[in-house]
Amino acid sequence: MTTxxxxxxxxxxxxxxxxxxxxxxxxxxxxxxxxxxxxxxREGKASVRITSTRRNAKRAYLFHWAWRIATGSANxxxxxxxxxxxxxxxxxxxxxxxxxxxxxxxxxxLAMPPNSNxxxxxxxxxxxxKAIDMTILWTGEMTVNDKAGNSTKVQFSTNVNTNTQLHKxxxxxxxxxLTSDAPHWSHNGR
Ligand SMILES: [Zn+2]
Numbered sequence: 515m516t517t518x519x520x521x522x523x524x525x526x527x528x529x530x531x532x533x534x535x536x537x538x539x540x541x542x543x544x545x546x547x548x549x550x551x552x553x554x555x556r557e558g559k560a561s562v563r564i565t566s567t568r569r570n571a572k573r574a575y576l577f578h579w580a581w582r583i584a585t586g587s588a589n590x591x592x593x594x595x596x597x598x599x600x601x602x603x604x605x606x607x608x609x610x611x612x613x614x615x616x617x618x619x620x621x622x623x624l625a626m627p628p629n630s631n632x633x634x635x636x637x638x639x640x641x642x643x644k645a646i647d648m649t650i651l652w653t654g655e656m657t658v659n660d661k662a663g664n665s666t667k668v669q670f671s672t673n674v675n676t677n678t679q680l681h682k683x684x685x686x687x688x689x690x691x692l693t694s695d696a697p698h699w700s701h702n703g704r
């Protein structure tokens with residue numbers, strides 16, 4: 515049985531399709547790399563706060579199509595299907611389909627144009643468990659070991675995106691910085 519798009523799906527996702535901020539949810543190889551990097555940072559006396567690890571694929575699907583239909587960048591009939599999500603995007607008319615999608619955009623608190631012009635991703639590394647959002651803080655200069663065990667000095671910078679010394683240490687562990695998104699690190703830098 516299918517249920518039309520609307521606030522029902524916001525409640526459904528908040529119950530059945532939650533995101534995680536736990537390391538255990540990451541893909542195994544990336545998780546081991548991240549754990550090693552974080553241990554090195556903590557040994558270097560940095561504090562590491564993890565805000566996001568794996569993004570639920572069903573939630574990402576609902577975000578993506580709700581956003582696209584609500585903004586008019588797709589018609590309800592364009593939406594793909596997803597196993598385990600029996601949603602009916604098409605309400606029979608373009609305007610009521612758009613309203614159903616808009617209820618979801620509002621319920622999920624998604625940013626719409628002009629605040630955001632990009633649809634929530636269906637292919638983020640977070641969905642595959644190969645990305646992590648974390649805030650790394652320390653005071654002054656930290657001495658941290660790279661994967662080979664070489665100790666490196668890294669100066670704190672309020673802009674993590676330009677801290678190439680820190681990026682190098684992360685890369686030695688296979689954890690790469692996306693330099694346009696402050697908390698975001700992944701298996702390939704995207
Ligand atoms: Zn991220």
